[in-house]
Amino acid sequence: MQKILSKFRKAVNDFKLIENGDKIAVGLSGGKDSITLLHLFKKYQRFSPESFDLIAIILDTGMESDFTKLKEMCTEIEVPLYIIQTHIKEIVFDIRKEKNPCSLCAKLRRGSLNDNAKKLGCNKVALGHHKNDAIETLLMSMFYEGRINCFSPLTYLSRMDIHVIRPMVYIDELEIKNIAKKHNFPIINNPCPANGFTKREYIKNLTYSLENEIPGLKDNLLKALTNTKQLKIWNKND
Template identity: 75%
Template sequence: MQKLLSRLRKAVTDYNLIEPGDKIAVGLSGGKDSITLLKLLNAYQKFSPEPFELLAITIDPGAGSNFSPLTEMCQELQVPYYLFKTHIQEIVFDIRKEKNPCSLCANIRRGALNDNAKKLGCTKVALGHHKNDAIETLLLSMFYEGRINTFLPKTYLSRADITVIRPMIYIDEQQVISLAKKEHFPIVSNPCPANGFTKREYIKNLTYDLEKDIPGLKNNLLNALSNTEQLNIWTKEEKES
C-alpha cells in the first residue's frame, strides 16, 4: 500500500492533479482498479498537503449487477457514495445493436459520470487508469488508427466544465492485482457480453507476452510518453508555390 501511495503522490505532484479545495468524484465501477483508486485517495487525503473532498460515484449500466458491497465499503471508508441507474446496456446492445460496443458504452458512461459529478458540485473526476492502461491505449492507437496517442494524466473538459485526473498512471497492474487479493476487495463482476473479447484484451495479453522477452518494456513505453525532447516523427515540408 505504501509503494502505491508513493507512486500516486508522485503522479499528483508531477502533473498537479489535486489542488486545494478540490471536490473529487472517483468513478467507482466495482472493478479492482477503481476500488484501488478510491482506497489510495482515501488514504492520501489524510496527509495530503492539498485539502480536498472525496466522494464515489457508480454508474449502473442496467446489467443487473449488485453494488451493495460498494455501499458497505464506502461506509467503512466514510466516503459519500452515489449510485446512478441508467439504461446504457439496453441502448448499446438492444437498441443500437453495436458490433463494437465498447467505445459507445464507455462514452455514455463517462458522460453520465461527468454530468452527475458536476451536479454534485465536484471540480474533478478521478479515473482508475494505471500504467498498463496508458500503454495499451498507446499501442491500440498506433496499431489500429495509425497515430501516436494516449490519454493524458489531466484533462479539462470544457463542455462538462470538469477536469478528469488519473492519479494511478505510475502504478503497474500487477501491483493492483496483488493489493486486491491481499485486502479481499469487494469486486463487482462485469456482466457485459463483450467483456474479455476486445481488442484491448488482445493488446493487454500481447504486452505481457512481449515483456517476457523484453524486460522493462512497459517502463520504457511509459517513459516514451513523456520524453518530448527525443520525439522524432516525420514532418512533411511545405512546397513553395
C-alpha cells in the same frame, strides 16, 4: 499499499492533479482498479498538503449488478456514495445492437459520470487507469489508427468545465492485483457480454507476452510517454 501510494503521490505532484478546495468524484465500477483508486485517495487525503473532498459515483448500467458490498465498503471508509441509474445497456445492446459496443458504451459512461459529478458539485472526476492502460492505449492508437496518442493524466473538459484526473498512471496492474487480493476488496465481476473479447484485451495479452521476451518493456514505453523532447503527450510542465 505504501509502495503504490508513493507512486500515486508522484503522479499527483508531477501533473498537479489535486488542488486546495477540490471536490473529486471517483468513478467506482466495482473492478479492482477503481476500488484501489478510492482507497488510495482516502489514504492520501489523511496527509495531503491540499485539502479536498471526496465522493464515489457508481453508474448502474442496467446489467443487474449487486452493489451491496461496495455500499458497505464506502460506509466503512467514510466516503459518500451515489448510485446513478442509467439506460446504457439498453441503448448499446438492445436499441443499437452494437457488434463492437466498447466505444459507444465508454462514451455514454464518460458523459454520464462527468454530468452527474458536475451536478453533485465536483470540479474533478478521477478514473482508475493505470500504467498498463496507458501503454495499451498508446499501442492501440499506433497499431489500429496510425497515430501516436494516449489519454492524459490531467484533462480539462472545457464544455463541461471539469477536469479528469488519472493518479494511478505510474502504477502497474500487477501491483493493483496484489493489493486487491491482499485486502480482499469486494470486486464485482464485469457483467458486460463483450468483456474479454475486445481489441484492448488482445493488446493487454500481447504486452504481457512481450514483457517476458523484452524485460523492462512497459517501463520503456512509459518513458516514451513522458519524453517531452520528442513527444508532447504527457508534459509535466504544461
